[in-house]
Amino acid sequence: MLHLFLAIIVSFLSVAFAAPASAQERLTVFAAASLRNALDTVNAAFSNANGVGVTASYEASSALARQIVQGAPADVFISADLAWMDYLAEHKLINADSRFNLLGNKLVLIAPKDSKFDKVEITKGFDIAKLAGQGRVAVADVKAVPAGRYAKAALEALGVWTAAETRLAQAENVRSTLAFVARGEAPIGIVYATDAMVEPKVKIIGTFPDGTYPPVVYPAAATIAGKPVALRYLQFLRSNAAKAVFEKYGFSVLTQPTPP
Numbered sequence: 001m002l003h004l005f006l007a008i009i010v011s012f013l014s015v016a017f018a019a020p021a022s023a024q025e026r027l028t029v030f031a032a033a034s035l036r037n038a039l040d041t042v043n044a045a046f047s048n049a050n051g052v053g054v055t056a057s058y059e060a061s062s063a064l065a066r067q068i069v070q071g072a073p074a075d076v077f078i079s080a081d082l083a084w085m086d087y088l089a090e091h092k093l094i095n096a097d098s099r100f101n102l103l104g105n106k107l108v109l110i111a112p113k114d115s116k117f118d119k120v121e122i123t124k125g126f127d128i129a130k131l132a133g134q135g136r137v138a139v140a141d142v143k144a145v146p147a148g149r150y151a152k153a154a155l156e157a158l159g160v161w162t163a164a165e166t167r168l169a170q171a172e173n174v175r176s177t178l179a180f181v182a183r184g185e186a187p188i189g190i191v192y193a194t195d196a197m198v199e200p201k202v203k204i205i206g207t208f209p210d211g212t213y214p215p216v217v218y219p220a221a222a223t224i225a226g227k228p229v230a231l232r233y234l235q236f237l238r239s240n241a242a243k244a245v246f247e248k249y250g251f252s253v254l255t256q257p258t259p260p
Helices: 002-016 033-050 061-069 082-090 128-132 146-157 161-165 174-182 193-197 228-238 240-248
Strands: 028-033 053-059 077-078 098-103 109-113 137-140 166-171 188-192 202-207 216-222
Touching: 002 082, 028 033, 028 061, 028 228, 033 053, 033 082, 033 174, 033 193, 033 228, 033 240, 061 077, 061 082, 061 109, 077 082, 077 228, 082 137, 082 146, 082 216, 098 174, 109 174, 109 193, 128 137, 128 161, 128 188, 137 146, 137 174, 146 161, 146 174, 146 188, 174 188, 174 193, 174 202, 216 228
Parallel strands: 028 053, 028 077, 137 166, 137 188
Antiparallel strands: 077 216, 098 216, 109 188, 109 202
């Protein structure tokens, strides 16, 4: 009985004075809004494999970059264009050695799923104003948001910017642009091909020709203040597991896969 009593006491003291369990390590990722669905899946896989929680903040790359400059505590930044990553590099806020080009995308013209539009040939001088009818052309902010800047470049290259400029409904990011069209608030819109793939209420009616806008490139990097685990996360983004997810969601993968 004494041995049993002592065993119970030792067990009780072991529990009572045990060091508290450490909280799960967490990583904060700031990523372009167009990455939401794919990156949520990749982040879950990374967490399962590494025991590291990932908190992702999705918004226009322009907004996220400015937040980081203002001191927002991000460990990783994934932009939808090179310019906003360069912006952080100029402010010396990214780990330059960790930077690489992760993904590519395409620019497409969309309409609500039940629209009378079927296929539109996007060529020099195509009548985008006629397509919009009495409505507007939904785009992301053409001055700051990557999707909007790509859209403006394409419309300028095709010679239809002047006709389109006064008919634009500009949104804060590309997912808001997508929502305008999905809700029928705009008859047409310009988004990435990957956005159209995840929204069942829209359809792609045209694809902007290569060369009419700069290649859509998503660079990724750890911030200068990023936790050490950020480098492991960036390596995971280049793994075969992540590649399969990104391709499933319609992105082109620009890196050679590396072991996870």
